Amino acid sequence: MNDVILVLNAGSSSIKFSFFSGHPRPERTDALCHGECEGIGERLHFTAKTRGGAVLADEYPEGITHTDALSELLRWIGRHFRDHRLVATGHRVVHGGLHHISPVRIDAAIVEELRRLIPLAPLHQPHCLAAIVAVLKLNPQVPQFACFDTAFHCTQPEVAAAFALPRGLSAAGIRRYGFHGLSYEYIASVLPDVVGHAVAHLGSGASLCALHERRSVATTMGFSTLDGLPMSCRCGNLDPGVVLYLIEEKGMTADEVSDLLYHGSGLLGVSGISGDMRVLLASDRPSAIQAIALFVYRIKCELGSMAVALGGIDALVFTAGIGEHASEIRRLVCEGMAWLGLDLDHSANATGGPRITTPGSRISAWVIPTDEELMIARHVWTATRSNATNG
Numbered sequence: 001m002n003d004v005i006l007v008l009n010a011g012s013s014s015i016k017f018s019f020f021s022g023h024p025r026p027e028r029t030d031a032l033c034h035g036e037c038e039g040i041g042e043r044l045h046f047t048a049k050t051r052g053g054a055v056l057a058d059e060y061p062e063g064i065t066h067t068d069a070l071s072e073l074l075r076w077i078g079r080h081f082r083d084h085r086l087v088a089t090g091h092r093v094v095h096g097g098l099h100h101i102s103p104v105r106i107d108a109a110i111v112e113e114l115r116r117l118i119p120l121a122p123l124h125q126p127h128c129l130a131a132i133v134a135v136l137k138l139n140p141q142v143p144q145f146a147c148f149d150t151a152f153h154c155t156q157p158e159v160a161a162a163f164a165l166p167r168g169l170s171a172a173g174i175r176r177y178g179f180h181g182l183s184y185e186y187i188a189s190v191l192p193d194v195v196g197h198a199v200a201h202l203g204s205g206a207s208l209c210a211l212h213e214r215r216s217v218a219t220t221m222g223f224s225t226l227d228g229l230p231m232s233c234r235c236g237n238l239d240p241g242v243v244l245y246l247i248e249e250k251g252m253t254a255d256e257v258s259d260l261l262y263h264g265s266g267l268l269g270v271s272g273i274s275g276d277m278r279v280l281l282a283s284d285r286p287s288a289i290q291a292i293a294l295f296v297y298r299i300k301c302e303l304g305s306m307a308v309a310l311g312g313i314d315a316l317v318f319t320a321g322i323g324e325h326a327s328e329i330r331r332l333v334c335e336g337m338a339w340l341g342l343d344l345d346h347s348a349n350a351t352g353g354p355r356i357t358t359p360g361s362r363i364s365a366w367v368i369p370t371d372e373e374l375m376i377a378r379h380v381w382t383a384t385r386s387n388a389t390n391g
Helices: 066-080 108-116 125-138 151-155 167-171 181-189 240-248 254-263 266-271 277-281 286-310 320-325 327-335 346-351 372-390
Strands: 002-010 014-021 030-038 045-050 055-059 084-093 144-148 196-202 206-212 215-219 315-319 364-367
Touching: 002 066, 002 125, 002 372, 014 066, 014 372, 030 055, 030 066, 030 372, 045 066, 055 066, 066 125, 084 125, 084 372, 108 125, 125 144, 144 181, 144 372, 151 181, 151 215, 181 196, 181 206, 181 215, 181 315, 181 372, 196 286, 196 320, 206 286, 215 286, 240 254, 266 277, 266 286, 277 286, 277 327, 286 327, 315 320, 315 327, 320 327, 327 346, 327 364
Parallel strands: 002 084, 084 144, 196 315, 315 364
Antiparallel strands: 002 014, 014 030, 030 045, 045 055, 196 206, 206 215
16 A cells, blocks of 8 residues: 545635655655545535646536535545555645644644634635544544644744734734745745745735745735735735724725725726736736736835845745746846846746746846645655654
8 A cells, every 4th residue: 555645725615635645755755646626615526637637537526515525535535546545634724823833733622723813814714624624524533734834934033023013912923924835835945056035926815935045034924814915806015094094984894894805905906807817917908907017016116125134135936826827927027126137038938937037147037836735745744754753
């Protein structure tokens, strides 16, 4: 029997999964397949493909809940991987709070801790927990591990994490946490060998991270996933006075403001068209052009702050959906960084790199695909081997 790890990334309406065969050395972990259970809450659609893209499953199972989706997934794994033994499940968990700065084995106490963090990540944490609780019910004998997006940023200095609020609020956990940590951790593991990197994780959620010797020293997201760059439908950096104004002068409730900032702002709000960058880049409407310009402008401004945190940037890395696939966004950002010595190679950028700057450029720029699932699998393999050794 071959030992395997199941990696889950649960959202409100879907669960993405990857299935990894393993080896005691984490760098030898390989993906056997990946897929998604879509349509949670409506009609489930289960798909799975090999690493090479061959279709293994395309089904519409019964049920509508996270538990139904995971039940189908576990049954499918049992049918199609009879010579493999599932030894652990790893979950991407967005928020680990102040104390969880490394992967942790999940038990009832951990579930309750993560439940208390829901207000800090209301878009993500409830769905991570739904998947965890479902697997505890369906497959209780297999250990589960939580891997946290916030953990990678625990290396930031206190001055980068603190808000200028009363000390009691800081002690209560109101501080900058940072997110997309599993993506940044993977990128850090494959970076070119220079000291100071600025990494742009640009997807439907977007942030920047300053890495010094592959460790996080600053990032644009803070207490919540609303902060920093404008995103698909999230506002990004916002004067807190705007929230007070919406409540006091416009009569909006807290729930209405939350919905506006999380679901009705960002690229969608500015353009009035879509939160999908592909749609905006294909449009000639002035509002789409304005949304793109604002997105790029904020990236350039925040890259300046990353340069300050690092004392200078040696390399710029683009990753995630927009970062990996939108050459026009990369072009606009890089051309705006020419003052730092970045000289874009337009031909290399058009074809996706991996290096997209000229040989003489003082700052190199790269396109590096991220792999959060592989990062989780590495952590879980290490944890399972450690538990086996200590047990």
